Amino acid sequence: MLSDPMVLILMYFVLPVWLIAGFADWLCHRATHIESTTGAKESLIHLLMFVEVGIPxxxxMFLEINALIIAVMMIVFVLHEATAMWDVRYATTARTVTPIEQHVHSFLEMIPLMGLVSVVSLHWGQFLALFGFGPEKARFDLAWKEQQLPVGYIATVMTVILLFELFPYVEELFRGLRANSGRLVPPKARRNKAGDTAAR
Incomplete structure (x- = not known):
């Protein structure tokens, strides 16, 4: 499995680009002073999306892909898209979402879809079985991968996620809370409506 070109593309192209886009998005938030515009509430939305992408x-990375895992991935993708819409709707109440940030968002929205489609293509039989088609029987058990990913790869990915994804967004949350005396929503965001900054 690890010699399959699609698996290698997922491991060494799709995931790294996704992580780079996530960190770039944090830089965009920092550049537009998220702590004093939309504050900790938007940071909590970002952390929710982090959880949504973290589950699949x-x-x-660790489980055998079967009908259950594919179903979870599909459901979480839809939830992530809905959360992303909520995020942008709230962000535009008080923070300017720049063209660069919008472009970064396009990566953050489409790369999960690319990953999902790639996983489905690798496990087509279980995808069909999920809907009652094909020769395979749908499996809904949780089992560790028979062939685990290399330990070095897992350690590197987890380290990058902690240092460049989780820690920055947690820092963003606390920065927003400090800037607004513990309040989730800064005064500017409370006064405005969705789209106010986009309409400028």
Whole structure:
């Protein structure tokens, strides 16, 4: 499995680009002073999206892919898209979402879809079985991968996620809370409506 070109593309192209886009998004938030515009509330939304993408990512890294995992990935993808819409709707109440940030968002929205489609293509039989088609029987058990990913790869990915994804967004949350005396929503965001900054 690890010699399959699609698996290698997922491991060494799709995931790294996704992580780079996530860190770039944090830089965009910092540049537009998220702590004094939309504050900790938007940071909590970002952390929610982090959890939403983390669930299928961890499943893909450690568990055998079957109908259950594919179903979870599909459901979480839809939830992530809905959360992303909520995020942008709230962000535009008080923070300027720059063209660069919008472009970064396009990566953050489409790369999960690319990953999902790639996983489905690798496990087509279980995808069909999920909907009652094909010769395979749908499996809904949780089982560790028979062939685990290399330990060095897992350690590197987890370290990068902690240092450049989780820690920055947690820092963003606390920065927003400090800037607004513990309040989730800064005064500017409370006064405005969704789209106010986009309409400028």
């Amino acid at each position: 990512l961890l499943a893909a």
